[in-house]
Amino acid sequence: MTQEPPVRRARHLMDPDAPRKAPDPEAVARLQRVQTWVMSVLVVTTIVHLSAGLVISAQYVDEEALSAGIGLSVLAGAFGVIAVASGRAIHKLSLVSSWLLLGVLPGLFSLYLVLR
Numbered sequence: 001m002t003q004e005p006p007v008r009r010a011r012h013l014m015d016p017d018a019p020r021k022a023p024d025p026e027a028v029a030r031l032q033r034v035q036t037w038v039m040s041v042l043v044v045t046t047i048v049h050l051s052a053g054l055v056i057s058a059q060y061v062d063e064e065a066l067s068a069g070i071g072l073s074v075l076a077g078a079f080g081v082i083a084v085a086s087g088r089a090i091h092k093l094s095l096v097s098s099w100l101l102l103g104v105l106p107g108l109f110s111l112y113l114v115l116r
Contacts, residue, residue, distance in 0.1 A: 040090040047083035048106075051076045055110040069114035077107020 058072035081103035085095050 036090060040087045043090060044083045044087040047079055047086060051079040051083065051106045054079065055106050055113075058110045058114050061114075066114070070111065073107050073110035073114055075107075076110045077104045080104060080106040 054072050054076035058069045058076065061069040061072065081100050084100050084103040088095055088097060088099065
Protein backbone atom coordinates (compact mmCIF):
# COMPACT_ATOMS: atom_id res chain seq x y z
CA MET A 1 0.00 0.00 0.00
CA THR A 2 1.41 3.35 -1.00
CA GLN A 3 0.96 6.41 1.14
CA GLU A 4 0.05 9.58 -0.60
CA PRO A 5 1.93 12.68 0.46
CA PRO A 6 -0.18 15.17 2.41
CA VAL A 7 -1.94 17.75 0.33
CA ARG A 8 0.11 20.92 0.33
CA ARG A 9 -2.00 24.03 0.03
CA ALA A 10 -0.80 27.26 -1.48
CA ARG A 11 0.52 29.73 1.10
CA HIS A 12 -2.20 32.27 0.42
CA LEU A 13 -4.94 29.81 1.34
CA MET A 14 -6.00 28.98 4.88
CA ASP A 15 -4.69 25.67 6.18
CA PRO A 16 -6.93 24.27 8.95
CA ASP A 17 -4.07 22.03 10.10
CA ALA A 18 -1.74 24.99 10.63
CA PRO A 19 -3.65 27.98 12.04
CA ARG A 20 -1.99 31.37 12.06
CA LYS A 21 -0.34 32.58 15.22
CA ALA A 22 -2.06 35.28 17.24
CA PRO A 23 -0.61 38.71 16.45
CA ASP A 24 1.88 40.17 18.88
CA PRO A 25 0.14 42.94 20.88
CA GLU A 26 3.29 45.06 20.72
CA ALA A 27 3.39 44.79 16.93
CA VAL A 28 -0.29 45.73 16.71
CA ALA A 29 0.33 48.79 18.91
CA ARG A 30 3.25 49.88 16.69
CA LEU A 31 1.10 49.46 13.58
CA GLN A 32 -1.69 51.54 15.09
CA ARG A 33 0.77 54.31 15.98
CA VAL A 34 2.05 54.41 12.42
CA GLN A 35 -1.48 54.40 11.02
CA THR A 36 -2.42 57.30 13.31
CA TRP A 37 0.56 59.36 12.19
CA VAL A 38 -0.07 58.66 8.52
CA MET A 39 -3.74 59.60 8.88
CA SER A 40 -2.99 62.84 10.70
CA VAL A 41 -0.30 63.87 8.20
CA LEU A 42 -2.65 63.23 5.27
CA VAL A 43 -5.55 65.13 6.83
CA VAL A 44 -3.47 68.11 7.96
CA THR A 45 -1.62 68.34 4.64
CA THR A 46 -4.85 68.24 2.66
CA ILE A 47 -6.52 70.97 4.72
CA VAL A 48 -3.38 73.14 4.68
CA HIS A 49 -3.36 72.89 0.88
CA LEU A 50 -6.95 74.12 0.87
CA SER A 51 -5.92 77.02 3.10
CA ALA A 52 -2.99 77.84 0.80
CA GLY A 53 -5.35 77.83 -2.17
CA LEU A 54 -7.52 80.38 -0.41
CA VAL A 55 -4.45 82.53 0.29
CA ILE A 56 -3.50 82.45 -3.38
CA SER A 57 -7.04 83.17 -4.55
CA ALA A 58 -7.26 86.16 -2.20
CA GLN A 59 -4.38 87.74 -4.12
CA TYR A 60 -6.24 87.60 -7.44
CA VAL A 61 -9.41 89.37 -6.30
CA ASP A 62 -10.07 92.78 -7.88
CA GLU A 63 -8.63 95.70 -5.96
CA GLU A 64 -12.10 97.28 -5.75
CA ALA A 65 -13.43 94.17 -3.95
CA LEU A 66 -11.19 94.43 -0.90
CA SER A 67 -13.81 92.80 1.30
CA ALA A 68 -13.66 89.62 -0.82
CA GLY A 69 -9.89 89.38 -0.31
CA ILE A 70 -10.32 89.91 3.42
CA GLY A 71 -13.05 87.26 3.52
CA LEU A 72 -10.86 84.74 1.74
CA SER A 73 -8.02 85.54 4.15
CA VAL A 74 -10.30 84.92 7.13
CA LEU A 75 -11.39 81.61 5.57
CA ALA A 76 -7.74 80.65 5.04
CA GLY A 77 -7.05 81.29 8.73
CA ALA A 78 -10.15 79.33 9.75
CA PHE A 79 -9.13 76.34 7.66
CA GLY A 80 -5.62 76.55 9.11
CA VAL A 81 -7.08 76.30 12.61
CA ILE A 82 -9.29 73.39 11.48
CA ALA A 83 -6.18 71.62 10.11
CA VAL A 84 -4.35 71.89 13.43
CA ALA A 85 -7.45 70.90 15.42
CA SER A 86 -8.11 67.85 13.23
CA GLY A 87 -4.52 66.66 13.65
CA ARG A 88 -4.84 66.98 17.41
CA ALA A 89 -8.22 65.22 17.35
CA ILE A 90 -6.81 62.25 15.44
CA HIS A 91 -4.13 61.88 18.12
CA LYS A 92 -6.85 62.18 20.80
CA LEU A 93 -5.30 65.33 22.28
CA SER A 94 -7.14 68.31 23.69
CA LEU A 95 -8.42 70.58 20.94
CA VAL A 96 -7.87 73.71 23.01
CA SER A 97 -4.16 74.41 22.80
CA SER A 98 -1.69 77.11 21.94
CA TRP A 99 -0.92 75.09 18.79
CA LEU A 100 -4.14 76.47 17.30
CA LEU A 101 -2.35 79.81 16.91
CA LEU A 102 -0.19 78.11 14.30
CA GLY A 103 -3.31 77.62 12.19
CA VAL A 104 -3.98 81.35 12.09
CA LEU A 105 -0.71 82.04 10.23
CA PRO A 106 -2.06 81.47 6.68
CA GLY A 107 -4.85 83.96 7.34
CA LEU A 108 -2.49 86.58 8.77
CA PHE A 109 -0.07 86.13 5.90
CA SER A 110 -2.89 86.48 3.40
CA LEU A 111 -4.25 89.59 5.15
CA TYR A 112 -0.79 91.14 5.01
CA LEU A 113 -0.60 90.51 1.27
CA VAL A 114 -4.16 91.74 0.59
CA LEU A 115 -3.85 94.94 2.63
CA ARG A 116 -0.41 96.09 1.50
